[in-house]
Amino acid sequence: MRKKIVAGNWKMNLDYNEGLALFSEIINMVKDEATGTQEAVICSPFIHIHSLVQLSKGYSKIAVGAQNAHQEEKGAYTGEISAKMIKSTGAAYVILGHSERRQYFGETNALLAKKTDTALKNDLRPIFCIGETLQEREANTHFDVIKTQLVEGIFHLDADAFAKLVIAYEPVWAIGTGVTATSAQAQEIHEFIRKEIAAKYGQEVADATTILYGGSCNPTNAAELFAQPDIDGGLIGGASLKSRDFTDIVKTFN
């Protein structure tokens, strides 16, 4: 049975005190909701991570992650944060390859392959994001784009390393736009991703891989999306900034 995950991505929102207050609310509301093979994850800005990890102690179904990590182990990279530093705070996850990182910071599949290696080496679980732009979907190249992101970003891993990944399908046209992929559109891509994983690593690995949907996911549309056979949860942006909305999405699995 693969793990179901609802992960919040706070992006560049919330100052330190606001973040701690929201996380405390989320813990109180989510602690009895995330059960069994389910996990709630908050990926906060770096400055919150250590404190959130402290607050989450004792709640085995609530984890904390970062939104990015550098590809090198350490060195003269002013302003950057390494995977080892993140791990040393007690964080479990790191988002890699979010479309905003690809778009605004020029992150390529080749760079993301290196970031993935470094994160795994430091025992962080990458939430590896893939997804096509509107232009790519309209040109009917979305399957090719996604396959290339998989092949160049993560298919160099051996099966043991690959098994530590979570994948997030986020169509760029659905992020922060209020336009959600229909459950059928999302399922079609998730099924495609799982088939590609099966072709590369075998059916057992594919069946065990958690694949999240992200893009304007909210308490109203989560149930239908998560009911699809290949959608194992969500990567939630805007709705993770409201404790009630985030909790309602987590509750969708119950």
Ligand SMILES: O=C[C@H](O)COP(=O)(O)O
């Ligand atoms: O990482 C989260 C995604 O970018 C989705 O963001 P959104 O839920 O605000 O559309």
